[in-house]
Amino acid sequence: MNHLSRLLAVVALSLLPFLGLAQEPAVTVPLPATPGPGDLITPVNPEPIPIDEALRGRLRPLGKPARKVILVILDGLAASGLTFARALSPRESIELDRFPVVGRVINKPPRGEVNDSAGAASALATGYPGPITRVAVDELGRPRRTILEEAKARGFKVGLVSDTRLTHATPAAFGSHVTDRENEPEIARHLMQSGFDLMLSGGLQYFLPAEEGGQQPQGRHLLAEAARAGYTVVKTRADLAQAVSRNAERVLGLFAPSFLPYTYEPSFRQGPTLAEMTAAALATLDRHPQGFLLMVEAGKFDPCLHQYDAAELAAQVRESELALRAIADFVRTRSDALVVVVPDHGTSGLAIVESFDPEKFRRLATSTRLLADRLAATSPDLAAQLAATFPGLTFTAADLAFLRGATAKDFPHRLGWMVNRKLGLEFLPYLREFPKGNAYDHTGEDQFLHALGAHQGLFGGVMRQWEIPRRLAAAMGFVFP
Ligand SMILES: [Zn+2]
Helix, strand or coil: CCHHHHHHHHHHHHHCCCHHHHCCCCCCCCCCCCCCCCCCCCCCCCCCCCCCCCCCCCCCCCCCCCCEEEEEEECCCCHHHHHHHHHHCCCCCCHHHHCCEEEEEECCCCCCCCCCHHHHHHHHHHCCCCCCCCECECCCCCECCCHHHHHHHCCCEEEEEECCCCCCHHHHCCCCCECCCCCHHHHHHHHHHHCCCEEEECCHHHHCEHHHCCCECCCCCHHHHHHHCCEEEECCHHHHHHHHHCCCCEEEEECCCCCCCCCCCHHHHHCCCHHHHHHHHHHHHCCCCCCEEEEEEECCHHHHHHCCCHHHHHHHHHHHHHHHHHHHHHHHCCCCEEEEEEECCEECCCEECCCCCHHHHHHHCCCHHHHHHHCCCCCCCHHHHHHHHCCCCCCCHHHHHHHHCCCCCCHHHHHHHHHHHHCCEECCCCCCCCCCCCCCCEECCCEEEEEEECCHHHHCEEEECCHHHHHHHHHHCCCCC
């Protein structure tokens, strides 16, 4: 997609969230039904790996290693999220439906069955199950080497892309080591020490000193330190495009103080989008013959589900689809590229129930999080406002009492939970105010992994989450950890 049409797509999306979905271009890269000799896709490994082989370190490096490897983490998007995405797609299929290898991932943390982003990303980064809320450390808080650190030491270029913020749990687990995922100033310092070649996300405030309104101690200006270390530091879509076109060697892009904007927020159209950051990362890292390992997080499914904001979730599905398509097209046109896509855990128990009607959903879906900025639990005309916003939905006296009982902080969650249930999306029973720092409404079911490209067969069958980086290493020609 060229720059102009991408810009138009972003504008269309911000005005009419689902128009863009309906106008997706037809797929132009056919995939052979059965990959065979001579195809770009490596044939499926005929010998499945027993589940404990990886633990015993018996994963042998494979011949002709994959040199261009992308790990995509879909934060919080369990199987029901794939169903949701497909139901809203005009083609009734999503990019992942065309990936030839599917694995089943057991995502259990060391204790209990339910993971959080920190524990799951630590497993995906280090090759060991990680305690929840901790970032790439063991039970005693000692650092565990990550697959990106290992790949970098072996001469690969390495990068991180996330549409949340760079210091958030998922990207953090690939380049920092802290015992508390909320210690984001420390995470930022570790990431700057990592020497990773490319990092694109939000979270600028964690890199600035207190005197500039940031979270670092006085005098600690991580952007200045990054520039001295040879990074091209960029803060806008235009600066990123320029850095790519000028072949910048190392790029640090921080495009928002905290999370990158949600699609319904006006600042979203300033970009860059997840797909744009991903394309920039591939262009930058692929210039080097030694190959690369890139982690891309589509990280907003989880907060959208925590907030029961199904309209924003649908928009995020579309954003991630654009990024996945760019990656899949990259992989399909190279013989030494591999992409592995995996969720980290389920969130809020999203379920599509019989009353779900995609057409009705498209017509009525509104970002309930942003709607809650305009309404209030105490508004005297709350019932009239809801009736005007959602013609065709009925709000009973009990519904209104439930909404009116909310604190200001809780109101967006109650509103989303109620409205989206009326549109045929069920969630876990409504809980309460957000408790701090755990996986309180995550879910612990097994997840589907999708793989495409060189040595894709390593990712079929059943595996534990922490085996995935070990399998990535085997595909890339080395043993890890
Ligand atoms: Zn997560």
